[in-house]
Amino acid sequence: MTISNELARPATEADIGCLYELTTMFTPELQVRIEEFETRCRGLLNDPRWFVAVANGPNALSGYVAVQDFGLGLRGSFCVGRIHDLFVIPTARRSGTGRALVESAFAWAKDRPSPMILDWQATPESVLFYESLGFKADYVGDFPECPGFTLDLRQN
Template sequence: MGDGDIHIRPATVADAAALQPMFAEHRRVDENDEKVDRYRERLESLVTNPGHHIVVAEADGRVLGYAAAQDYGPALHRDWSIARMHDLWVSPDARGRGVGTALFEAVRTWAEQQTRIRVLEWQSLEVAAEFYRKLGLSGERVDEADPRELYEIEVHLPGRPRSVVE
């Protein structure tokens, strides 16, 4: 693995081939998930969908990881929305170099720049809980009986004035 600078950029349709094996490897740590399988199949359309934000980390021309988030849009009873980070994954040989932190910060920055998003949420497996703790984030156990040890994590984004045009 080279020591090139890490660059975070929006994923493109051309990244689909590099992301497919990462999706497969990422899902090995969890049970099969029909929703994620459909998500994988729709990757090419999602990278161009404005409601989704998918970024990749790249160094020396190689994709090292990705993060994927979605703005769910406002509910009927409020004019703000919640965004969900579906995935954050870094190739094992690229871990410990700041790739995951850079991907997370890119998603948080995206959410902060979307004037209607007030909360960024996601679930983390226990295996990633220490990563989020190092970022100063902690979560609550979703279900004590769940063998996957899922934690629900939320970041409440800074308040901002309402935009005149939404």
């Protein structure tokens, strides 16, 4: 199955350099050396438990999403997934790019072999974005300033 829409598409190894630039903008304080990033990114792109999608901008990539499927637990008939990263460059925000990336992540999660509960945490700046998609922020947790969100796909 092809998971893409007008704005978002699955990332390829050709995108690794641009992904590095985007992650550097997203969290410069957590950045790894480019060589380590390339190795990690290649591993994720080739691992079926991971989904990385990018959004094309006018001159370069304008955003990305990275999602992981942790698989089935010992007691349940569903798996747990996590959106680790969703980042859109400031000039592409409010253009539908974030929505397209999230929708591509949701489509991937829905297509997994087992039903999934997908969760993620939001930065304070992105809470309104997720709420505009119909999600309710959960402020209980380790980082109340970065609330959690959940998409339960067990019934879909």
